[in-house]
Amino acid sequence: MEFKQALKERANQVEILLKRYMPKEEGYQKTIIEAMNYSLNAGGKRLRPILAMEACSIVGGNIEDVIPFAVAIEMIHTYSLIHDDLPALDNDDLRRGKKTNHIVFGEDMAILAGDALLNYAFEVMLSNSIDKENPNKYLKAINEIAKTSGIYGMIGGQVVDIQSENKQISKEKLDYIHNNKTAAIIIGCMRAGAIIGNATEEQLENITKYAKNIGLSFQIVDDILDIIGDESKLGKKVGSDIENQKSTYPSLIGLDESKKVAYRLIEEAKNSIKLIDSNAKFLNGLADYIIDREY
Amino acid sequence: MEFKQALKERANQVEILLKRYMPKEEGYQKTIIEAMNYSLNAGGKRLRPILAMEACSIVGGNIEDVIPFAVAIEMIHTYSLIHDDLPALDNDDLRRGKKTNHIVFGEDMAILAGDALLNYAFEVMLSNSIDKENPNKYLKAINEIAKTSGIYGMIGGQVVDIQSENKQISKEKLDYIHNNKTAAIIIGCMRAGAIIGNATEEQLENITKYAKNIGLSFQIVDDILDIIGDESKLGKKVGSDIENQKSTYPSLIGLDESKKVAYRLIEEAKNSIKLIDSNAKFLNGLADYIIDREY
Numbered sequence: 001m002e003f004k005q006a007l008k009e010r011a012n013q014v015e016i017l018l019k020r021y022m023p024k025e026e027g028y029q030k031t032i033i034e035a036m037n038y039s040l041n042a043g044g045k046r047l048r049p050i051l052a053m054e055a056c057s058i059v060g061g062n063i064e065d066v067i068p069f070a071v072a073i074e075m076i077h078t079y080s081l082i083h084d085d086l087p088a089l090d091n092d093d094l095r096r097g098k099k100t101n102h103i104v105f106g107e108d109m110a111i112l113a114g115d116a117l118l119n120y121a122f123e124v125m126l127s128n129s130i131d132k133e134n135p136n137k138y139l140k141a142i143n144e145i146a147k148t149s150g151i152y153g154m155i156g157g158q159v160v161d162i163q164s165e166n167k168q169i170s171k172e173k174l175d176y177i178h179n180n181k182t183a184a185i186i187i188g189c190m191r192a193g194a195i196i197g198n199a200t201e202e203q204l205e206n207i208t209k210y211a212k213n214i215g216l217s218f219q220i221v222d223d224i225l226d227i228i229g230d231e232s233k234l235g236k237k238v239g240s241d242i243e244n245q246k247s248t249y250p251s252l253i254g255l256d257e258s259k260k261v262a263y264r265l266i267e268e269a270k271n272s273i274k275l276i277d278s279n280a281k282f283l284n285g286l287a288d289y290i291i292d293r294e295y
Numbered sequence: 296m297e298f299k300q301a302l303k304e305r306a307n308q309v310e311i312l313l314k315r316y317m318p319k320e321e322g323y324q325k326t327i328i329e330a331m332n333y334s335l336n337a338g339g340k341r342l343r344p345i346l347a348m349e350a351c352s353i354v355g356g357n358i359e360d361v362i363p364f365a366v367a368i369e370m371i372h373t374y375s376l377i378h379d380d381l382p383a384l385d386n387d388d389l390r391r392g393k394k395t396n397h398i399v400f401g402e403d404m405a406i407l408a409g410d411a412l413l414n415y416a417f418e419v420m421l422s423n424s425i426d427k428e429n430p431n432k433y434l435k436a437i438n439e440i441a442k443t444s445g446i447y448g449m450i451g452g453q454v455v456d457i458q459s460e461n462k463q464i465s466k467e468k469l470d471y472i473h474n475n476k477t478a479a480i481i482i483g484c485m486r487a488g489a490i491i492g493n494a495t496e497e498q499l500e501n502i503t504k505y506a507k508n509i510g511l512s513f514q515i516v517d518d519i520l521d522i523i524g525d526e527s528k529l530g531k532k533v534g535s536d537i538e539n540q541k542s543t544y545p546s547l548i549g550l551d552e553s554k555k556v557a558y559r560l561i562e563e564a565k566n567s568i569k570l571i572d573s574n575a576k577f578l579n580g581l582a583d584y585i586i587d588r589e590y
Contacts (some may be wrong), residue, residue: 023446027451028451028455028468028471029446029447029450029451029454029455031454031458032446032450032451032454033446036446079410080410083406083407083410086406088401088402088403088406089403089406106383107383108383108384108457109454111378111381111383111384111406112378112450112453112454114410115374115375115378115409115410115413115450116445116446116450118410118413118414119413119441119444119445119446119450120445120446122417122437122441123438123441123442123445126434126437126438126441127438127442129434130431130434130435130438131431135430135431135433135434136425136426136430138430138434139421139424139425139430139433139434140425142417142421143418143421143422143425146414146417146418146421147418147422149414150411150414150415150418151318151324151327151328151331151411151414151415152324155324155327155407155410155411155414156322156323156324156327158407159324159326159327159404159407160323160324162403163326173323176323
């Protein structure tokens with residue numbers, strides 16, 4: 001309960017910071033900015049920005065330096081949700097209980113608002129990196145975000161996920177989807193945060209291991225919860241993977257083995273973070289939370 | 296004719312360079328990469344990359360340094376065309392005589408291929424800027440591209456253009472559309488090229504004026520050609536602006552006055568470039584070409 005409170009507080013903090021960096025709803029382009037901000041304001045756990053800030057702070061960096069990056073990562077995450085919800089993709093009318101972007105602003109504006117958010121994320125990171133000490137560090141950090149958001153990261157995972165619908169796939173391919181659709185950008189935002197915080201090579205390596213492990217574990221737990229989760233606690237329907245004959249960790253290696261793997265990944269994540277800070281309370285709590293979320 | 300030849304040669308050169316930076320069609324994400332490269336390979340005048348390279352070279356910069364940027368600008372231009380052609384936007388089945396991206400790869404892949412190209416443009420610019428001399432210069436150059444591609448540039452212009460369909464608009468709003476939809480990114484790519492070429496403040500200012508003037512003139516000439524252009528030379532239908540009751544330069548200030556403005560802008564562009572190099576053959580030729588394209 002204590003951890004959940006800390007998580008909520010940090011999410012609130014991110015929402016305040018987000019507002020600081022959102023474009024102003026004015027000028028001829030007012031509508032598109034309203035569409036962008038509508039989805040940015042639509043809630044969520046704000047996990048990615050929180051992780052970017054934690055990664056910076058655990059290596060002793062200045063949290064102020066990472067804020068534009070944390071905000072930008074949430075913009076990238078938000079654009080991916082807007083485009084995911086489009087009729088040509090998941091065709092969802094609701095997300096987190098609110099009307100999706102294209103339902104409110106129309107499909108044309110939703111496509112452009114997604115594009116605009118991805119572009120704006122880079123505008124925010126770049127304009128806040130110019131003329132700072134050690135500009136090469138900022139180039140590296142932005143590059144971490146860029147490469148984990150694209151075809152060799154998030155978009156790659158998404159595409160293969162779409163192509164695997166209603167198909168049996170190998171565990172190797174499932175790992176590719178899990179590692180890229182979600183874990184990649186978690187790795188990207190934590191590495192960016194650590195780089196901005198002037199992490200040593202060893203610290204960066206341990207941050208990367210932590211991010212990789214919690215990212216994959218998160219997806220495996222998602223697969224597990226679709227079988228044994230409590231709909232009322234999860235706030236979404238369970239059983240859809242079996243219904244859609246989707247290949248998941250439980251369907252490929254069994255439920256018990258899946259749980260074992262998820263727990264092992266979390267233990268490894270905590271071990272990696274221990275090497276940076278033996279008392280990393282929040283990141284340890286987050287690792288535990290991922291596996292104990294709802295069951 | 297001589298200039299047209301020079302333009303064609305440079306376009307061919309850009310296409311060779313593009314191939315060097317295109318992602319390889321392999322791995323699980325092969326399909327999306329095929330979709331990206333399909334549209335990158337679909338021809339065009341390659342004007343933006345040519346202008347980025349020219350801006351670098353006229354201030355005495357090293358052309359090699361600007362190549363990843365030139366290529367990235369074409370990726371951004373290409374993503375905007377893919378999304379423009381979607382059913383929810385212009386709903387075009389053909390572009391330059393070839394099937395549009397969503398016709399070949401489906402609407403879902405076309406949306407993601409556009410996203411991926413925008414993202415990949417930043418990956419190319421960033422990964423080729425890290426660990427170079429003067430990293431702050433590269434941050435500035437990437438930022439020029441980013442800010443002219445987004446809501447305060449290309450996307451902004453596009454949105455207002457969509458919202459102005461079948462409506463009478465003021466000259467001020469029309470100038471906003473013209474200046475943002477096309478001119479902004481021309482300014483962005485030339486400023487980026489000049490910054491990478493270590494332009495002085497004065498040179499940068501003159502490059503900006505040139506870009507701004509040819510960009511606006513280009514759009515005014517487009518408006519004019521829709522009235523007096525030769526369909527066979529243009530390769531597209533004329534008269535659609537009048538048919539759609541679209542506000543254009545000729546409809547707002549008259550045909551003769553529009554021509555005068557277009558010519559004046561081109562003269563001003565050439566005057567600006569003269570201050571950098573009194574014998575800037577290619578950029579002078581390009582300015583003349585814009586106004587004398589097809590009539």
